[in-house]
Amino acid sequence: MASLSLSTLTTLWPQIATSYPPGLIEVTITILAQILGFWLPCTLYLAIDLAFPAFSNKHKLQSYRRQPTWAAITHCFQRVLTANLLSTSLQIAFAFATNFQHTLFTITPTYPTPRELIADFAYALLLRELLFYTAHRALHHPKLYSRFHKQHHSFTAPMAFAAQ
Template identity: 30%
Template sequence: MDTNFSSNISGTILNHQWNKLHDWYEGDGEHIRFIGRFLAPLTAYWLVGGFFMIVDTFKPNFLTKYKVQPDEEVTMPRLLGALRVVLINHIISVPVVLLFHWIEIWRGCDMGRDLPSIPRFLIDALGIVLCEEIAFYYSHRLLHHPRLYKHIHKKHHEWTAPCSITAIYCHPVEQIFSNLIPVYLGPLVTGCHTSVQMVWFFIGLVETCFSHSGYHLPFCPPPEFHDFHHMKFVNNFGAIGLLDRLHNTDNLFKNSVYSKRRRLLLRFTPILELYPEDREKKTK
């Protein structure tokens, strides 16, 4: 199939709007990529994180029934403390984002006026996801080494029942090497178009915020995989579970009720009611 033809079928309107964006920036693709790498993840993070902050603050019954650890409550003082760490990590992220922007310019990543074809988009997206899974899994598992855990990663695990904004509640070293680099590595390796990168940043941060949210809402990404990691500390080191399955570091998870609950909820009955079981003890 001609990839250009494939792109023209579904992408004409989008491509026209993308060209209007380029015209607005006077054809400066580097500027668009620079703005997009900040705007896309920040928008995703605070849309989802802000929503769950409101939920955890006011605790409406019609939503709290979807908590995956219902006995754990998020208190306002603790939430505000986490928020301070999160804002610091946002500031720390700026020089790393700038560094990757300059490297991508040097590498020659696609910053052009034409959107990629659908096959090209999908190939690059797959490459990005695999790069992130590899980099995140091994960096995250390394941070669980006893010599590193107590100095760095233990801060993130102060939340055994995480809430959405704690996705980047962590030590600055972890923020750089286990959060930022795995996310930015894929676009750098694939050399993908700016639009692919922006979609990746947005969807990736939305999924990350949901996985830390502590809520399994209908028609939303299920949080059980990473929530289980916060409960047990010893399983589920990856983002999508591919390398956990390869290394058998999901053995406890896949034999638990939480594995059964890791599915898209297509009804309004809480997942704990659909797959009930005595709550497992938290172990450290």
């Protein structure tokens, strides 16, 4: 099944890369990455907590009283959804303003070499960590912390949606 999917992607990607504007491909990939890399795993973790509470509680390090309330979970979910929709809307607006022709991605019908893939992955990982660290430090500024960031630290027990 995996090889079927990979072979399908192998034949589809050149068509996608030449048929659609690069900005549209970037927006689509970004949305898919958010769904597959954040929303799906967070939802699965929350579903395990809700569907199998005895199993879930058995594996938690913090006591029951330190777990977030349903109100805190829904508030967090709403804040994360709002932030995610806002950032996605800004990305779509920028792409629309450039007629979906500008992108920060390199989009070609050919595949990168393994060396390019490893180098780009390492560069992206390093850049992501640097940007995350810088943004997180900035959010600890006294003028920003209480208004925007304090709620992130209000979760004393791990909660998947609070990760963003």
